[in-house]
Amino acid sequence: MTRRSRLDRARSFVRNRSRVGLRRSQSSVLPAVQITVCAVGAYAFAEQVLGHEGPLFAATSSLIALGFSRDPRLRRVLEVGIGCTLGIAVGDVLLATLGTGLWQAAVVLFISVLLARFLDSGTIFTTQLALQSLLVVLLPAPEGGPFTRSVDAVIGGGFALLITVLAPRDPRREPKGDVRKLLGELSGVLRENSRALTDSDSTQAWHALIRARNCQPIMDGLSGSMRAAAEVARLSPAYRRHRDELGELGGSIHFIDLAVRNSRVFSRRLTSVINHAALSDDAVHSLAEMIEDTADAVDVLALALSSSTTTERREHLRRAREDLAAVATRLHPARLNVTRLEGEGLVILYRPLVVDLLESTGLSHEDAAGYLPKL
Structure with a gap:
């Protein structure tokens, strides 16, 4: 293959990818606006109204629950909220039993993943439960106690549901x-x-x-x-x-x-x-x-x-x-x-x-x- 033909193929590839990407971005403008409003709104509510310091889980849970996935959002909201709460509970129990450290974190993560898979097949549920358990062991609890993160997750999910209910996009x-x-x-x-x-x-x-x-x-x-x-x-x-x-x-x-x-x-x-x-x-x-x-x-x-x-x-x-x-x-x-x-x-x-x-x-x-x- 000559150098010229390789360049032609590369230009064709970039052109096609750009065309597809632009079309995908254009169709995602409204969902992007919804996600932005939802995440920032959940963060602001948790911080300004409830007084939580740095409520990142309010923003991240709303992003996960709203997202671009085709899965029903109510299920994702429940997976985020319940997974977050259970993860914190499991992490606290294991923290009191094993103490803190790297090997303790590994044990907590392993047990949390197996427990999540036993309770539910959802990937979001598994991720949330395991992540929260790990953060409880590795990070200090925020002001207001470890379950503040769980409240933030529920707030983010609630905002995602609110956007879903008020969304102007025709579901058909x-x-x-x-x-x-x-x-x-x-x-x-x-x-x-x-x-x-x-x-x-x-x-x-x-x-x-x-x-x-x-x-x-x-x-x-x-x-x-x-x-x-x-x-x-x-x-x-x-x-x-x-x-x-x-x-x-x-x-x-x-x-x-x-x-x-x-x-x-x-x-x-x-x-x-x-x-x-x-x-x-x-x-x-x-x-x-x-x-x-x-x-x-x-x-x-x-x-x-x-x-x-x-x-x-x-x-x-x-x-x-x-x-x-x-x-x-x-x-x-x-x-x-x-x-x-x-x-x-x-x-x-x-x-x-x-x-x-x-x-x-x-x-x-x-x-x-x-x-x-x-x-």
């Missing part, structure tokens, strides 16, 4: 963006399968399988954003009216997850079908067209579930339901010109995927399955 925004991204990936998987059929390319079908498997991190992030959104809607009076919509979105996400899982099964089987040349030209054309129609319906479903208004959501859901129902009525081997056993198995595997997508539009399982022709 993040999960809707995530579900649109997930459905975009599912649509891409289906289109890759359609092209693999048309081109008789089993490698492309395998790539579609890999892409479907890579949807799992998106699904995990979506689950976290849904939990956080549901918590905000439950705590904030301004957003309680969105609880029903979030509940419906959660139901749709469950069936979308099943559809993504079924797309993996279908892609894996499609690889085998292509390798064995188990489909006639007419069957290939019919199946590829049907899969493309399904992908188009998935795109409409993505518009429905990410719509900002009720009217748009209902209109797009109706259209997606009709398009998917039209696909379901064709899911019979004879209607798709499929004659061989391996091809028939491929069609049978596709039926649950379409039923899952129909259920994600709000249909019951019985109504969704009712569109399928009897085998």
